[in-house]
Amino acid sequence: MNPELQGRVFPPVAPYLVGREKVREFSRAVFATNPINHDPEAARAAGHADVVAPPTFAVVVQEATLAQLLAEPDGGIDFTRVVHGDQRFSYTRPIVAGDELTATLAVTSIKTLGGHSMLTAESTIVDQTGGHVVTAISTLVVRGDE
Amino acid sequence: MTPASSIRSVADLEVGSVVAEASFLLTRDSLVHYAGASGDFNPIHYRDDIAQSVGLSGVLAHGMLTMGLAVQPVVDWAGDPARVIDYQVRFTRPVFVDATNGATVTVVAKVGAIETESGVARIDLTVTFNGSTVLGKAQARVNLA
Numbered sequence: 001m002n003p004e005l006q007g008r009v010f011p012p013v014a015p016y017l018v019g020r021e022k023v024r025e026f027s028r029a030v031f032a033t034n035p036i037n038h039d040p041e042a043a044r045a046a047g048h049a050d051v052v053a054p055p056t057f058a059v060v061v062q063e064a065t066l067a068q069l070l071a072e073p074d075g076g077i078d079f080t081r082v083v084h085g086d087q088r089f090s091y092t093r094p095i096v097a098g099d100e101l102t103a104t105l106a107v108t109s110i111k112t113l114g115g116h117s118m119l120t121a122e123s124t125i126v127d128q129t130g131g132h133v134v135t136a137i138s139t140l141v142v143r144g145d146e
Numbered sequence: 147m148t149p150a151s152s153i154r155s156v157a158d159l160e161v162g163s164v165v166a167e168a169s170f171l172l173t174r175d176s177l178v179h180y181a182g183a184s185g186d187f188n189p190i191h192y193r194d195d196i197a198q199s200v201g202l203s204g205v206l207a208h209g210m211l212t213m214g215l216a217v218q219p220v221v222d223w224a225g226d227p228a229r230v231i232d233y234q235v236r237f238t239r240p241v242f243v244d245a246t247n248g249a250t251v252t253v254v255a256k257v258g259a260i261e262t263e264s265g266v267a268r269i270d271l272t273v274t275f276n277g278s279t280v281l282g283k284a285q286a287r288v289n290l291a
Contacts, residue, residue: 022183026183026184028179029182030180030211030214031218033222034227036227036228037227046228052228053227054217054227056210056214063184083237084237085237086283087235088234090232091230091231137234
């Protein structure tokens with residue numbers, strides 16, 4: 001892995017439009033049964049504009065930024081050796097159907113431990129007004145040669 | 147009507163008390179469903195031969211699937227998914243999903259800390275498969291204000 005990746009900020013990825021059926025599909029996949037995840041009426045009654053995505057839905061929006069990182073020509077990251085170490089989501093407000101979200105990735109830390117490298121990437125996700133929605137933080141472990 | 151939680155504030159909580167418990171049966175179908183819903187089509191989550199070629203004993207669940215389901219008992223306790231304002235985990239052990247019998251993942255959610263001024267509770271999750279924890283430092287911050 002190229003240590004010069006540390007501090008690199010990538011261009012924003014194409015906006016992601018959050019669809020109601022996608023929120024429902026993702027909700028079913030993570031065993032989310034709360035009516036606020038599925039039923040617009042229940043969501044509105046709780047004060048939301050539309051169905052609310054589960055807390056880990058932001059990974060779907062973040063994914064394009066991690067693809068960008070792994071494809072970086074000088075990154076030197078061997079995808080076949082990457083293991084997901086840690087994941088975090090920090091929300092300013094929940095993701096709801098109808099949001100158009102734009103994610104921007106920054107590499108905030110690179111560490112080497114033994115033969116392994118650990119890279120922390122933060123994807124900052126904003127809505128169509130530029131307001132912060134959620135930051136998705138991943139630590140990827142790249143295993144060294146055996 | 148609002149499906150509000152019976153918990154009204156952090157004042158009702160006690161550090162260490164269990165707020166939710168649940169078990170989830172994951173099958174290969176669950177993994178295929180999650181792959182489609184999330185867009186994570188890494189074949190180690192649906193092909194034993196490929197999982198074995200990289201030194202695994204077989205197909206394992208997506209870490210993000212385990213993370214995603216583990217917070218659901220907390221969502222149901224809090225009454226609204228929007229109340230989970232921060233959620234983090236460390237992936238420490240794989241969840242192998244047997245083709246015939248699946249895999250049962252259990253979740254116990256306890257109050258880890260109370261932030262009285264902001265009305266936020268930190269809920270700590272113990273997530274277990276086959277007698278071992280599979281997530282480390284699994285913590286959800288829940289806004290009950």
